[in-house]
Ligand SMILES: Nc1ncnc2c1ncn2[C@@H]1O[C@H](COP(=O)(O)OP(=O)(O)OP(=O)(O)O)[C@@H](O)[C@H]1O
């Protein structure tokens with residue numbers, strides 16, 4: 001394989017939330033990962049594993065007053081986004097790095113037309129752009145996301161569009177400035193299956209055309225296998241496994257990843273009852289010591305209750321943090 005070029009390099013990122021005067025909780029622990037140029041990195045994990053906190057932290061979108069970053073660097077080009085001045089970071093947000101959230105409505109202002117909001121996204125980063133040019137670019141982007149009658153859409157208010165259309169507008173908006181990286185946090189979870197498939201296709205097509213990288217967060221295995229080149233699995237605010245998507249799905253090594261795959265129906269498979277992972281993701285205040293998965297894990301030993309396992313390259317380019325991955329792999 002040719003040398004891959006790193007676009008985003010997250011090193012040892014930890015994120016703390018202050019919940020009251022005495023209590024600080026750690027939502028992400030020493031997370032390190034890279035996003036390479038032109039790839040889609042999928043982040044997989046159940047609710048509460050730290051996927052959104054990781055994504056929001058990349059652009060420092062967590063509430064400033066209560067969020068602390070006790071360790072880490074987030075290198076984008078030669079800049080560390082964690083320490084970059086707010087004004088400089090503002091030039092990157094929505095420009096070189098775009099972001100799409102699960103709920104399109106929350107990211108739109110109900111009082112302004114779609115056109116006003118799209119044009120604003122362009123002109124905020126290109127203050128000298130002619131209004132006519134901005135208008136043309138918005139029209140083209142609405143066409144790109146396959147919404148008919150773009151002139152009418154430009155004059156519409158968000159409430160007059162369906163959820164599917166709004167989500168496509170959001171994707172178009174996030175791509176207006178041709179970002180190098182698009183962060184997508186469950187962008188299609190609220191959509192029905194047909195629209196979801198269309199939106200995912202569209203994102204893949206735009207990714208190829210614009211040669212961008214994507215971070216794609218989801219708890220849906222079907223979606224991630226469709227979108228991701230590489231996958232990082234998170235549990236309890238930690239990365240527990242990371243590999244090329246093919247390797248991860250063929251040979252999951254972490255008992256948590258194995259559990260996620262077993263609890264997801266395979267295409268064409270008719271199983272009366274899917275196995276589910278017993279228990280649930282602990283709240284931050286109840287996070288156990290050692291490996292956070294140990295109290296749900298069939299292979300757990302005393303060691304797992306005490307120390308977090310070292311991250312190992314178990315197979316080529318396939319990393320896992322588990323004291324018992326060998327045993328799990330032979331059973332999995
Ligand atoms: N601002 C905050 N203050 C305190 N705790 C928070 C805050 N934001 C998130 N958390 C907690 O951090 C943990 C990780 O949350 P996160 O939103 O990253 O989960 P997630 O993996 O994105 O889950 P989901 O699939 O439900 O979106 C959760 O326990 C959550 O309750």
Ligand SMILES: [Mg+2]
Nearest residue numbers: 051052053185
């Ligand atoms: Mg989330």
